[in-house]
Amino acid sequence: xxxxxxxxxxxxxxxxxxxxxxxxxxxxxxxxxxxxxxxxxxxxxxxxxxxxxxxxxxxxxxxxxxxxxxxxxxxxxxxxxxxxxxxxxxxxxxxxxxxxxxxxxxxxxxxxxxxxxxxxxxxxxxxxxxxxxxxxxxxxxxxx
Amino acid sequence: xxxxxxxxxxxxxxxxxxxxxxxxxxxxxxxxxxxxxxxxxxxxxxxxxxxxxxxxxxxxxxxxxxxxxxxxxxxxxxxxxxxxxxxxxxxxxxxxxxxxxxxxxxxxxxxxxxxxxxxxxxxxxxxxxxxxxxxxxxxxxxxx
Amino acid sequence: xxxxxxxxxxxxxxxxxxxxxxxxxxxxxxxxxxxxxxxxxxxxxxxxxxxxxxxxxxxxxxxxxxxxxxxxxxxxxxxxxxxxxxxxxxxxxxxxxxxxxxxxxxxxxxxxxxxxxxxxxxxxxxxxxxxxxxxxxxxxxxxx
Numbered sequence: 001x002x003x004x005x006x007x008x009x010x011x012x013x014x015x016x017x018x019x020x021x022x023x024x025x026x027x028x029x030x031x032x033x034x035x036x037x038x039x040x041x042x043x044x045x046x047x048x049x050x051x052x053x054x055x056x057x058x059x060x061x062x063x064x065x066x067x068x069x070x071x072x073x074x075x076x077x078x079x080x081x082x083x084x085x086x087x088x089x090x091x092x093x094x095x096x097x098x099x100x101x102x103x104x105x106x107x108x109x110x111x112x113x114x115x116x117x118x119x120x121x122x123x124x125x126x127x128x129x130x131x132x133x134x135x136x137x138x139x140x141x142x143x144x
Numbered sequence: 145x146x147x148x149x150x151x152x153x154x155x156x157x158x159x160x161x162x163x164x165x166x167x168x169x170x171x172x173x174x175x176x177x178x179x180x181x182x183x184x185x186x187x188x189x190x191x192x193x194x195x196x197x198x199x200x201x202x203x204x205x206x207x208x209x210x211x212x213x214x215x216x217x218x219x220x221x222x223x224x225x226x227x228x229x230x231x232x233x234x235x236x237x238x239x240x241x242x243x244x245x246x247x248x249x250x251x252x253x254x255x256x257x258x259x260x261x262x263x264x265x266x267x268x269x270x271x272x273x274x275x276x277x278x279x280x281x282x283x284x285x286x287x288x
Numbered sequence: 289x290x291x292x293x294x295x296x297x298x299x300x301x302x303x304x305x306x307x308x309x310x311x312x313x314x315x316x317x318x319x320x321x322x323x324x325x326x327x328x329x330x331x332x333x334x335x336x337x338x339x340x341x342x343x344x345x346x347x348x349x350x351x352x353x354x355x356x357x358x359x360x361x362x363x364x365x366x367x368x369x370x371x372x373x374x375x376x377x378x379x380x381x382x383x384x385x386x387x388x389x390x391x392x393x394x395x396x397x398x399x400x401x402x403x404x405x406x407x408x409x410x411x412x413x414x415x416x417x418x419x420x421x422x423x424x425x426x427x428x429x430x431x432x
Binding site: 086095102105117118124125126127140143 | 297311313316317318322325328377416417418428
Binding site: 013024026027029031032033034035038039089127130 | 178179227228230231232239242246249250253254259261262263264265266267268269270271284286287288
């Protein structure tokens with residue numbers, strides 16, 4: 001818009017090759033200044049041309065691991081990693097999933113992702129999600 | 145508070161003339177350092193002195209367009225625009241509204257708002273909102 | 289991770305002495321660059337070694353005051369205060385709690401916390417929380 005301050009830092013969007021184009025005018029990942037924001041990710045498998053998004057499976061484990069992999073794909077596409085993430089927002093659909101989710105979350109971050117520095121802050125709440133989805137996660141990272 | 149670092153950047157709050165004073169001790173928009181945060185906006189029409197807040201209408205379309213206009217009013221009051229927004233959080237009350245919401249969202253951003261740069265990241269979840277409200281949206285922008 | 293940019297600012301996590309270790313790999317508070325993020329806090333009383341987390345009480349007032357005190361404890365541990373907070377996210381479980389919550393929120397910020405500058409932006413939505421919990425709050429602050 002014409003009133004955008006001329007000195008505002010550049011804003012860049014990125015979509016991992018594993019991701020489908022977002023269903024609306026938003027970006028899977030965007031960076032402006034020192035902030036990198038990952039949009040809400042769910043447990044969809046890597047996109048297959050011509051096929052609709054498909055969840056990794058019906059279970060919390062399958063969907064959580066895929067969702068975290070999708071968040072990581074966006075972080076990497078933006079030149080960041082879990083070490084740069086300051087906040088993770090977790091949306092579950094069932095309070096009964098909290099303990100299992102935490103086990104999977106820790107297993108992924110410490111194991112698969114190899115996080116060695118201080119973990120991000122996190123907020124977990126229980127909401128409604130589209131049918132079949134048990135978890136959605138977004139993340140904010142701070143870079144230079 | 146006395147332990148606030150002396151060198152902390154100035155924090156400023158702003159309220160568009162179209163908005164009523166918030167119902168509690170929060171700001172519709174605030175900027176500190178390079179971060180501009182827009183509080184959760186709903187589909188209330190421009191404030192009329194002496195009258196309670198009134199939704200733009202009962203439909204998702206009416207409320208979404210007004211909510212986005214309200215977010216934009218706060219951004220502009222803070223000297224920002226949609227081009228500066230890195231994250232939009234959308235709270236709907238019915239998963240059945242997702243497709244229609246996306247149509248209206250795209251129509252507003254590309255049309256009314258004239259967004260030409262990369263769109264912000266976004267997370268959409270389904271929650272409870274006060275009676276009669278179908279959508280709430282907040283946004284974070286990064287400036288210099 | 290090996291691909292973390294070498295020039296990325298340091299990331300530090302902190303846990304107030306009143307807090308138990310988080311139940312998963314996340315930090316109650318973390319700072320990276322100019323961003324300080326407080327994880328979602330609930331109304332648990334100061335931790336007692338060997339005892340499970342205990343809510344301050346069953347009422348919205350008891351839990352809200354304790355939750356705000358817990359957010360403040362994390363802010364202070366990170367060298368920040370409410371004056372530095374730009375966004376507060378409030379998760380309630382009942383829309384009928386909004387008016388009372390606002391009274392308690394204002395009473396705490398203006399009274400107990402002594403907030404004198406512009407208040408943070410805020411978004412309040414209604415979600416599910418673990419049994420017995422009526423409120424969860426997180427906050428983001430901007431420092432130098």
